[in-house]
Amino acid sequence: MFDALKWIAGAAAAGAMIAAPAWAETRVTYKSAKAGTSYYQMGVQISEAMKAGSGGDIIVTVEEGQGSVQNVMEVRARGGDYVFTTPPSLVGLAQGGKAMFEGKGDPAFDEIRALFPIPSLTMHFVMSEASGVKSFADMEGKTILLGKGSFGAREGEKYLGLFGLEGKVNIADAELSNAVAALKNGQIDGFVTAGSWPAPNVVEAAASTGVTVLSLDDDQVAQTKRTRLVIPAGTYAGQDADIVTTSLPVVAYATTKMDDETAYQLTKTFWENKAKMAESAAWWAGVDEGLMSTITGKIHPGAIRYYKEAGIALTEGQM
Structure with missing residues (x-):
């Protein structure tokens, strides 16, 4: 009976080891702009950088977007795996129910959180x-x-x-x-x-x-x-x-539905691979810490963890 229990425990441990890589994999949808645009190509480059930089643990699927306003509107129906790009000014308008968002307010807009800036x-x-x-x-x-x-x-x-x-x-x-x-x-x-x-x-x-x-x-x-x-x-x-x-300015966003660890890994992997992306696409050379000041709203807690580790100063409003 004792040996049988040892065998079961050993088998369970082995099964857990085999299954671990599948559990570790994080899948994210990245919604940017129309196919054929430079911003869609940036999404493809980010996808490739995330896969390479995480050793395959982060898989980003690029989804064609129909514009920054629509990207924000989709927050209402998306889950924790949704990353999208839009100017910070549009997030502010959505959260205030102003301009093109007048009469279309939604509590989900208040949960939008920034990850990192992309080329302006x-x-x-x-x-x-x-x-x-x-x-x-x-x-x-x-x-x-x-x-x-x-x-x-x-x-x-x-x-x-x-x-x-x-x-x-x-x-x-x-x-x-x-x-x-x-x-x-x-x-x-x-x-x-x-x-x-x-x-x-x-x-x-x-x-x-x-x-x-x-x-x-x-x-x-x-x-x-x-x-x-x-x-x-x-x-x-x-x-x-x-x-x-x-x-x-244009920023990559998620929402509070995304868990902190995923937001941390996405942000960390982006910054650590940005220089390599710039080698093949010069527009990434224009993204640096100076663009952090263009994020006028709150940053995701997981991303904040990375910025604190990296010694990148944040404003009180971003926290």
Whole structure:
């Protein structure tokens, strides 16, 4: 009887050892942007980094998103395995039931917690060298492609108004996907785009036709009420000086439904593998501790544990 009990205990222990890897595996859904965009590609890179950095213990499935607002709205029906990206300002609007969230408030929004920042949406005003445009004032009478319906298009239109150019530039009726070709053949003098930097379409335009990416002065940055961002000299072909522009911070979020250990491991693995991601995609080089200040709401307790271990200062509001 004693031997039988020993055999059962040994078998149970062996079974537990065999089963342990399956128990240790954490599966997460990462919802970002539409397939084909730089932000969807970032999601793929994060997925690969999480798998490699955790030795296969963290499996991230990338899910196509239909926009930042929708990503926030889905919090209402998602569980603890849901990670999504959105600007911090939208989380604040959701929690306050304001703007596009008016009449759509939900207690689930109050449970949103930040994990880590990702590359910011960065404004680029891209003018061809042939246009001779070196400043916003020079844009008068020129033909500009803004695109349609995107953050960059709305922001670009806003800036034209702020800087006294409303009605003084010709707005091309075309999709942003045609911008580089239109610039090459002289159909337009410039285009406006918002995305991570280096922006693939700006890289292509700079290498193929030569461009000037306009800088904003301090007064212009203040007028936009956006976050100041500097694109370092040499980012684009022919760019011999820093570009001062504006950005909209973007952050990866979860909710309090996610357990602290998972949030800790996701955050730790992200930061420890960010440099390696930057080797294959330069936009990750723009993510550093300085972006932590753009997180205006609360951070997940599991992520806070990592930041304390790493000696990264947090504000009282983030705790």
